[in-house]
Amino acid sequence: MNLNLQKDIFLGFFRAGMLGYGGGPSSIPLVHAEVVKKYKWMTDEEFSDVLALGNSLPGPIITKMGGYIGYRVGGVIGLLNAVLATVLPTVLIMIGLIGTLSRFQDSPIIKGMTQAVAPVVGVMLFSLAYSFAKKAKFDFGWIVTLTLSILSLISYQFMNIHPGFIIGALLLYGLLGGKVKVVTEKEMEK
Amino acid sequence: MLIYWQIFLAFFIPAIVGYGGGPAFIPLIRNEVVNTYGWVTLEKFAELLAIANSLPGPIATKIAGYVAFQVGGVIGVIVALFALIAPSLLAMLFLLGLLNKFKDSPRVKVMTGLIRPTIAILLGVLAYEFFFKSWVSIGSVHTIIIIVLSFLFLERWKMHPVYVIIGSLFYGAFIIA
Numbered sequence: 001m002n003l004n005l006q007k008d009i010f011l012g013f014f015r016a017g018m019l020g021y022g023g024g025p026s027s028i029p030l031v032h033a034e035v036v037k038k039y040k041w042m043t044d045e046e047f048s049d050v051l052a053l054g055n056s057l058p059g060p061i062i063t064k065m066g067g068y069i070g071y072r073v074g075g076v077i078g079l080l081n082a083v084l085a086t087v088l089p090t091v092l093i094m095i096g097l098i099g100t101l102s103r104f105q106d107s108p109i110i111k112g113m114t115q116a117v118a119p120v121v122g123v124m125l126f127s128l129a130y131s132f133a134k135k136a137k138f139d140f141g142w143i144v145t146l147t148l149s150i151l152s153l154i155s156y157q158f159m160n161i162h163p164g165f166i167i168g169a170l171l172l173y174g175l176l177g178g179k180v181k182v183v184t185e186k187e188m189e190k
Numbered sequence: 191m192l193i194y195w196q197i198f199l200a201f202f203i204p205a206i207v208g209y210g211g212g213p214a215f216i217p218l219i220r221n222e223v224v225n226t227y228g229w230v231t232l233e234k235f236a237e238l239l240a241i242a243n244s245l246p247g248p249i250a251t252k253i254a255g256y257v258a259f260q261v262g263g264v265i266g267v268i269v270a271l272f273a274l275i276a277p278s279l280l281a282m283l284f285l286l287g288l289l290n291k292f293k294d295s296p297r298v299k300v301m302t303g304l305i306r307p308t309i310a311i312l313l314g315v316l317a318y319e320f321f322f323k324s325w326v327s328i329g330s331v332h333t334i335i336i337i338v339l340s341f342l343f344l345e346r347w348k349m350h351p352v353y354v355i356i357g358s359l360f361y362g363a364f365i366i367a
Binding site: 015017018019020021022023024025026027028029030033038045048049050051052053054055057058059060062063064067068071079083086087089090091092093094095098101102105107108109110111112113114115116117118119120121122123124125126127128129130132133135136139140145148149152153156157163166167170171173174175177 | 237243244246255275286300309320327328341366
């Protein structure tokens with residue numbers, strides 16, 4: 001067992017969990033900052049696949065991502081390590097300090113702190129979104145990317161179709177050999 | 191023994207039927223622990239949720255951990271977290287294992303490429319929700335100041351998010367409050 005690697009896994013997911021205010025999803029860009037940018041355990045593409053599948057399956061998102069990434073990088077111990085680092089610190093705080101916490105819950109300082117983090121998380125999520133869109137444009141050209149984006153936005157945000165179905169349908173389309181590559185920018189110019 | 195089985199079921203069911211990450215299936219957990227098993231009252235659950243919201247980290251696991259500890263001790267906590275996390279994590283390992291096996295096939299490349307715009311949209315919508323929530327709670331001035339500052343620090347000066355978040359916590363503690 002590589003102790004240094006396990007230490008990095010623990011620290012990476014500990015930081016992502018302890019700084020994500022507003023529930024699991026707020027930790028997504030933090031996990032990205034740790035595993036893609038800092039430790040370079042996976043590429044942007046792999047991260048987006050993990051995120052896509054994580055979004056298509058039920059259950060908490062951040063433990064799914066942590067568990068899988070921990071497993072890929074450090075085996076079964078890496079999996080347990082990442083999940084525990086994500087979950088345990090705040091569970092212990094919750095159990096151990098509930099009395100103190102309920103007293104401070106209405107304190108304006110605590111409220112201000114939690115509120116001030118939300119826009120930061122928004123900025124991180126937005127730049128992650130932008131980097132995925134840019135990547136898609138590089139692969140398929142902007143017409144396909146824009147079409148897929150608008151269709152996704154309409155079906156997810158305005159028709160309330162669960163993203164799992166959208167992602168599943170797109171995967172199926174790709175699996176059955178749907179034509180996509182033909183519309184890249186280069187070929188558009190011809 | 192029965193209590194552990196009940197704890198398992200109480201968190202297993204919300205975790206496998208609840209889509210959209212932890213926050214989306216909190217009501218399902220409430221239904222189990224308040225209505226089905228009566229482990230906590232509705233008022234207590236609301237208080238737990240408020241406290242869990244003001245702490246960092248995933249919310250469902252914090253609530254599950256706390257409730258399970260009250261009714262089943264340390265083993266209860268382990269059972270609850272396992273029920274909540276393991277099923278979907280195993281499915282994730284299986285599906286991504288499958289995907290990795292074929293990752294060099296051009297078809298799988300197209301498949302995973304196709305979902306990237308959708309993921310971008312999902313993250314964009316999530317970002318919008320965080321901005322909107324913040325605009326409602328602290329108003330447009332604070333929201334815009336924090337957005338501009340964190341964009342500069344994160345994207346222009348490439349600072350690690352840890353420091354940017356800690357900075358925003360100070361901003362919240364001293365300027366907003």
